[in-house]
Amino acid sequence: MKSKTFIDQVEVLVRSGKGGDGALSFRREALVVFGGPDGGDGGRGGDVVFKASEHVNSLLALFYDPKCFAQDGAPGQGQKMFGKRGKDLVVPVPPGTEVYEADTGLLVADITEPGQSVVVAKGGAGGFGNVHFKSSVNQAPTEHTPGGPAEEKRLRLELKTIADAGLLGFPNAGKSSLLTALSSATPKIASYPFTTLNPIVGTIVYDDWAKVRMADVPGIIEGAAKGVGLGLAFLKHLERSKVLVYVIDMAGTDNREPWTDYAVLKKEIEEYSPELAERPALVVANKMDETAARDNLPRFVRETGVEPLEVSCASREGLDAFKAQLRKVVAPQTRFHHTHAETPDLKDMPDTTGGEIPAEALRFATFLKLDKPKAKTHPSRGNIH
Secondary structure (H helix, E strand, O other): OOOOOOOOEEEEEEEOOOOOOOOOOEOOOOOOOOOOEOOOOOOOOOOEEEEEOOOOOOOHHHHHOOEEEOOOOOOOEOOOEOOOOOOOEEEEEOOOEEEEEOOOOOEEEEEOOOOOEEEEEOOOOOOOOHHHHOOOOOOOOOOOOOOOOOOEEEEEEEEOOOOOEEEEOOOOOOHHHHHHHHOOOOOOOOOOOOOOOOOEEEEEEOOOOOEEEEEEOOOOOOOHHHOOOOHHHHHHHHOOOOEEEEEEEOOOHHHOOHHHHHHHHHHHHHHHOHHHHOOOEEEEEEOOOOHHHHHHHHHHHHHHOOOOEEOEOOOOEOHHHHHHHHHHHHOOOOOOOOOOOOOOOHHHOOOOOOOOOOHHHHHHOOOOOOOOOOOOOOOOOOOOO
16 A cells, blocks of 8 residues: 655644643641641643644645644642643644644644744643641631643644745656756656646745745646646645746647647636735746747747747756746845846955955955944843943
8 A cells, every 4th residue: 555645735633731730738847837838839731732844845744643732730738849841742734734623724834934833722821739728827728729720722724835846737847857956856757648646835945045936736727726636735835935837748749739729827826815816927838848839939929928938958058047036026135235237246255365356356255244233221221231
């Protein structure tokens, strides 16, 4: 039996830890008369926390282990010994995970940023020991309180891949080949439809270390928005994309018509989500190294009124132009402290072969932060100088 390798929807049972009970105890020692109450408090129960992690790309672990139980708090003891707090259960989930109540469908949390933590089940409070109830008129209290109950609920988790650009197209359009050519991702590539069975994300890295995340989803066919094929299950992975990339097989493999494919893709996106259809989009004419693609291109422009970006993954023609256009639309942040427009021309850099580097040459070290740091105040003084 072949095991699952990708899960984007799962239902789990979460339960926080129960609070420890407060203790009923009195001090009993030799030569100590009327020692009084000394029952300690119970420990607080542990929380169940979902935390976004970049090292997780699927809900597979929760599929095989859907019970998330935190540790109970320990009860209090005599001699004013307080119970130990229950350990929190931190569950790593991929960024882009939405958490819903399974019964009502109410959205509990949308976990998008790496490192973001959400408490989905809060641990019960620890009970009070009888030491809290002593007074001048109640010197031997027997009152103590139990720990707070655990919080238990059923939750449904749905993963919607976070990517700057989403590739969509018919099977065998070359989406996986395009992702492989532009990033270090290694999706399965074969000459049969539906080679890609789950979303795969690759990262395009530019010369100045700006990055664009691009997601490849399984091929979409006509009727996908109504549940036909694999499209409906994975169209949701495009919802967080800033730009849609329509990958068109301009060579017309399998006797397809590129202009018809483009019209069908547009229609399916509009039926699935009108808001998604209004987002910026790029149209890529793939397989332009083939003669049939060159013959089909003029008719595609006439039928659709769109001038596509011509790309060939086999000869790598047009890839640089596509990367530049994608960067222009997504506008990713660069890791340099100078903007791309402010980066000086290296031809103007002064000679640095001497024993001392000229101060003017530091302008060309775009990886350095040359701004004057802000004045810091003493932490105990706030803004008072």
